[in-house]
Amino acid sequence: MKAKEFQTAIRKIEMSRAELLQQLEKLVEVKAGTLQGPEELAALPGWDSLTQVNFILVVERATGIRPSVTRVAECRTVQDLLDLFDGKKATA
Numbered sequence: 001m002k003a004k005e006f007q008t009a010i011r012k013i014e015m016s017r018a019e020l021l022q023q024l025e026k027l028v029e030v031k032a033g034t035l036q037g038p039e040e041l042a043a044l045p046g047w048d049s050l051t052q053v054n055f056i057l058v059v060e061r062a063t064g065i066r067p068s069v070t071r072v073a074e075c076r077t078v079q080d081l082l083d084l085f086d087g088k089k090a091t092a
Helices: 003-011 019-028 050-064 069-076 079-084
Strands: none
Touching: 003 079, 019 079, 050 079, 069 079
16 A cells, blocks of 8 residues: 555544444434444335445445445344444455
8 A cells, every 4th residue: 555545544534333323323314313233224214225325325435445235235234234334244
């Protein structure tokens, strides 16, 4: 990695878990503080393929890293999304 690329990567501030949950709540249009982790994504009123794409964009804008569309689609719970964001699941 070149020095300039490294500096750019360093400037990308990671989104905290709370910030990610807040953004997800906005995307699925639920009351703030509603999502905690164990919720089933399929049960959320606004969770659909468009929301999945928007989630990917939110993560990419915050971190500069684009989660795999396939991996996001495989997520079943809010915690799965958090784990994906935290790099606990492969993003390739």
